[in-house]
Amino acid sequence: MARKLQKNIIISVLVITLLLTLGYNLFFSKGKQYTNEPISKTGFLLGTIVEVKIYDQVDEAIFDKVFNILDEIENKMSVNIQTSEVSKINNNAGIKSVNVSEETFNVINKGKYYSSISNGNFDISIGPLVELWNIGSGNEQIPSSKQIQEALNNIDYRNIILDKSNYSVRLSKKGMMIDLGGIAKGYAADKIASYLKDNNINSAIINLGGNVYALGARPDKTPWKIAIQNPLETRGTYLGTVELKDKSVVSSGVYERYFVHNDKRYHHILSPFTGYPVENSLLSVTIVSDKSIDGDGLSTAVFTLGLDKGANLINSLEGIEAIFIDDKQNVYITTGLKNSFELTDNEFTLKILSSNID
Structure with missing residues (x-):
């Protein structure tokens, strides 16, 4: 597929x-x-x-x-590469902050900005929902209402904590996922x-x-x-x-x-x-x-x-x-x-x- x-x-x-x-x-x-x-x-x-x-x-x-x-950008920011900086952030959701490169930090910061001015209609923490539907993969599915609610509980750009002093990113809740595909x-x-x-x-x-x-x-x-x-x-x-x-x-x-x-x-x-x-x-x-x-x-x-x-x-x-x-x-x-x-x-x-x- x-x-x-x-x-x-x-x-x-x-x-x-x-x-x-x-x-x-x-x-x-x-x-x-x-x-x-x-x-x-x-x-x-x-x-x-x-x-x-x-x-x-x-x-x-x-x-x-x-x-x-x-x-280089793909290797840092792709959610589909397990060694990427974004994947490391996601794997440590609810656990600890992750230090990233300046450019990954800046892209996430820009993503938070657009998440904010759109009142969350664009949200870079939408990863759990994207993974759930899997549209475009060839293995799409219509999730159950329960699955969707569980994913929604883990989506909120305001729970992405950024520290510019050391270019660190922390997801405050376990199960959160950043997706920079947008x-x-x-x-x-x-x-x-x-x-x-x-x-x-x-x-x-x-x-x-x-x-x-x-x-x-x-x-x-x-x-x-x-x-x-x-x-x-x-x-x-x-x-x-x-x-x-x-x-x-x-x-x-x-x-x-x-x-x-x-x-x-x-x-x-x-x-x-x-x-x-x-x-x-x-x-x-x-x-x-x-x-x-x-x-x-x-x-x-x-x-x-x-x-x-x-x-x-x-x-x-x-x-x-x-x-x-x-x-x-x-x-x-x-x-x-x-x-x-x-x-x-x-x-x-x-x-x-x-x-x-x-």
Whole structure:
């Protein structure tokens, strides 16, 4: 089943990669033609397919460092690696503090921040619930009410105790589990983007399983156009595009990972309050931000909050924009995107969100 899951992830991300490539050809080749092809490398890290495409002239050896950085992050932060720092924290839940690296500490601290400002709708201590449902593993299950309640009893980001003086992390209750799956890819994308900039690379696409960072601009210095997935269709079918430079685009939706039981779909975005997949009018949320770690944490938080509360949270934050797609085929965008988002599917209706939603 694990091989089947990996195959499905590979297919999905290759479709995303093809879409980005087609998007480049479709949207970026009008007018002046460019003969320089990007150099790229693909690998399987952080539980997904990673592809980095560079449009500047550089030595391909740069990819060795890029993928070493990703490997180091995975070995520190993956809940699926028993020797990782996060696993050591979880194994010592309710027992003792664990000293970790500065970057793992900072990612957990950022996760607590987004857990706090979303009032726990995004919660990095959701590990017991994620492990219980196991969605996306090929061994999914619908837990019993008793199992869900036991998991919920061990979820509360406020019980993650951080001590910056020695970069230690302690989970105050036995049975607690940190899961950085909702934020670590964003951190990784930011770190790769920073490394590429430090090496004078001005045009690149960093794609961590659909978590996209558009570095710089196109080779002709005009903005990238990133396609937004149609959540009602298969991967690679888009309903619009957003123009941007040096921005991250991160989406969360019901179409990403799910299983069907008795004709009911159970998706992977779990509520830390009910213990079940979130049910509201939203099908997907896309966050556009300067930092991918912000987009990663906010995409899950905002989806869980729903349209009104989610939009209010976005409007309270500086430099963050969002695209909401609901089950009535409405596409809501925040005001900062009205000149950069283009709806290309006439089955959907575009609406601009006001800066304040009651």
